[in-house]
Amino acid sequence: MQQKWIFFGGIVLLIALIVGLAVAQERIVREGTMVVLETRPVDPRDLFRGEYVILRYEIERDPRVMEFAQNIPEVERIHIRLRESTDGIARVAEVRATEPTYDQSSMWITGEINRSGSVRFPSIEQYYVPEGAGRAIEELRDELHVRVGLRNGEARTVELLDGNLEVIDPFAYRDE
Amino acid sequence: MHMKNREIKELIEGWLKDGVISNEQAMRMAADIREQTSQKSQHKLVSAISTIGGLALALGFLLLIAANWSTFGRTVKLVFAVLLPVVPLLIAYWLLIARGSTRMYARAANLVGIILIGGALALIGQIYNLDANMLNFFGLWTLLSAPFIFAFRKEENALVTLILLGVTIFFACLDAFADGRAGGELLIFTLSLIYLAYSYLLYRFGSHMRHSAVWGSIARVMRLAAGAFGTVVLFLMTFMFYAESVTEVLSLDPLLATPLSVFLNLLYIAFLFFVLVRAYRYEEDQTAAMVLRWFGIYLIVKYITLFGGMFATGLFFVVGGILFIAGGWILEHKQQDITAYMKRRFVTSHESGTE
Numbered sequence: 001m002q003q004k005w006i007f008f009g010g011i012v013l014l015i016a017l018i019v020g021l022a023v024a025q026e027r028i029v030r031e032g033t034m035v036v037l038e039t040r041p042v043d044p045r046d047l048f049r050g051e052y053v054i055l056r057y058e059i060e061r062d063p064r065v066m067e068f069a070q071n072i073p074e075v076e077r078i079h080i081r082l083r084e085s086t087d088g089i090a091r092v093a094e095v096r097a098t099e100p101t102y103d104q105s106s107m108w109i110t111g112e113i114n115r116s117g118s119v120r121f122p123s124i125e126q127y128y129v130p131e132g133a134g135r136a137i138e139e140l141r142d143e144l145h146v147r148v149g150l151r152n153g154e155a156r157t158v159e160l161l162d163g164n165l166e167v168i169d170p171f172a173y174r175d176e
Numbered sequence: 177m178h179m180k181n182r183e184i185k186e187l188i189e190g191w192l193k194d195g196v197i198s199n200e201q202a203m204r205m206a207a208d209i210r211e212q213t214s215q216k217s218q219h220k221l222v223s224a225i226s227t228i229g230g231l232a233l234a235l236g237f238l239l240l241i242a243a244n245w246s247t248f249g250r251t252v253k254l255v256f257a258v259l260l261p262v263v264p265l266l267i268a269y270w271l272l273i274a275r276g277s278t279r280m281y282a283r284a285a286n287l288v289g290i291i292l293i294g295g296a297l298a299l300i301g302q303i304y305n306l307d308a309n310m311l312n313f314f315g316l317w318t319l320l321s322a323p324f325i326f327a328f329r330k331e332e333n334a335l336v337t338l339i340l341l342g343v344t345i346f347f348a349c350l351d352a353f354a355d356g357r358a359g360g361e362l363l364i365f366t367l368s369l370i371y372l373a374y375s376y377l378l379y380r381f382g383s384h385m386r387h388s389a390v391w392g393s394i395a396r397v398m399r400l401a402a403g404a405f406g407t408v409v410l411f412l413m414t415f416m417f418y419a420e421s422v423t424e425v426l427s428l429d430p431l432l433a434t435p436l437s438v439f440l441n442l443l444y445i446a447f448l449f450f451v452l453v454r455a456y457r458y459e460e461d462q463t464a465a466m467v468l469r470w471f472g473i474y475l476i477v478k479y480i481t482l483f484g485g486m487f488a489t490g491l492f493f494v495v496g497g498i499l500f501i502a503g504g505w506i507l508e509h510k511q512q513d514i515t516a517y518m519k520r521r522f523v524t525s526h527e528s529g530t531e
Contacts, residue, residue, distance in 0.1 A: 003273055003326070003327050003328075003329070004273065006323055006326045006327040007265075007269050007273065007323075007324070007327035007328070009323060010265075010320070010323030010324050010327055011262060011265065011266070013320065013323065014261060014262065014265075014293065014296075014320050015258055015262065017316065017320060018254075018257055018258050018296055018297075018300060019254070019258065021297075021300050022254050022257075022300060022303070022304070025300075025303075025304035025306070026250075029304070052305075122307040122309075123306065123307055124305070125307055126305055126306075126307060126308070127305050128302045128305055156304060156305065157305045
């Protein structure tokens with residue numbers, strides 16, 4: 001009897017955790033503010049999670065962001081307010097060290113400053129693509145954009161976009 | 177006490193010679209042993225095939241995930257992620273607990289379920305393009321696997337969870353030293369101490385539960401895992417790079433690295449001897465065999481690292497060959513004498529209650 005309760009307790013914990021993880025991500029993707037970021041990708045392979053494109057963003061190289069990261073090394077996190085430009089791409093409007101007050105329409109994104117003084121966004125650095133598509137998508141480097149969901153500073157990738165900000169179908173880039 | 181078939185046959189021959197049993201009885205005993213051996217071999221074969229099948233199934237699922245099942249929407253993928261480990265675990269529960277089955281496929285379902293917990297977490301990471309935080313991944317996998325040790329009470333649950341915990345510890349240390357300020361030497365030193373503490377704790381728990389009717393088999397897995405972890409860590413500590421890391425971390429004179437390395441090598445040999453004595457005392461032949469294998473690997477590696485640069489290539493292989501042939505001859509001819517002495521010395525001590 002005791003084994004039965006422990007087993008079903010374990011199953012409930014397992015389901016609760018998996019669903020809880022998914023719900024936390026869905027809130028950002030469905031309810032977050034959508035922005036488009038310009039990228040520059042690299043292509044690795046993760047054995048246990050398939051093929052993915054590593055993404056870097058132009059906002060990491062914004063002069064205000066770089067100056068902030070290099071001049072205030074003791075700060076580990078950076079909060080960046082984005083503003084949508086006329087071309088539809090979000091760019092840096094403000095940079096700060098302290099966490100801001102978030103509201104429904106705010107476009108804040110939180111980044112990490114690593115030891116070398118560069119800014120990274122670990123939660124949106126990878127996008128999983130079908131097997132064989134990574135290299136072809138990586139070659140779009142100058143034209144690749146990403147639609148990202150933002151919520152209270154957290155970001156999640158939603159979809160890849162081309163130079164015309166049209167949604168990319170990763171299946172179309174698979175090796176035959 | 178586990179006896180090899182050869183030993184049992186020798187016993188039977190001895191009894192026959194002494195007139196304790198008749199010829200017919202001896203033949204009947206020999207036939208029964210042959211029958212049992214055959215059944216055991218088949219059982220081992222089925223066990224091996226089932227385990228390979230279980231692992232292949234789990235790996236197949238993981239690779240299918242890796243090939244990116246993007247044809248499904250997020251909701252379907254989420255349902256799949258939940259079902260992935262839950263279905264085999266429910267099958268294992270029904271077979272192992274509800275029906276009390278001891279079949280290999282029941283245990284294979286258990287193993288598949290535990291491994292697919294990792295598959296489910298990986299699938300969530302893929303669905304939402306999450307960053308590959310290994311500490312979170314292995315930590316969650318360990319946490320979610322642990323309750324099933326107590327539910328199923330099987331060795332495979334304990335073994336997988338202990339390995340996952342060991343990997344989690346590794347990534348936790350890596351994360352703690354991620355900023356690189358502390359340097360690689362401090363990471364190596366800290367990791368070695370933590371793993372030794374981990375091995376010790378596993379051994380203590382395993383020894384404490386040794387005689388438990390319910391947890392005895394899991395306690396054995398814990399002791400074997402402790403032996404394996406401890407052996408690997410102490411073996412790595414015998415290399416010069418470790419002694420140099422310690423002198424660097426503790427700000428000691430670099431010249432102390434060599435005597436420290438000698439001490440660590442002696443410590444390793446002492447540890448192996450300690451484990452060997454315990455193995456003979458508690459008649460754990462598998463552990464004793466593991467220790468002898470590790471000692472053999474140690475000798476080979478040390479011979480290569482110590483003499484590889486000193487001798488010319490031809491001389492290196494000639495001397496090495498002579499040493500290992502001589503060692504093999506000694507072991508082959510003296511093994512029974514050594515084993516008998518060890519058992520006489522340490523099993524007798526154990527039975528008389530002395531430590």
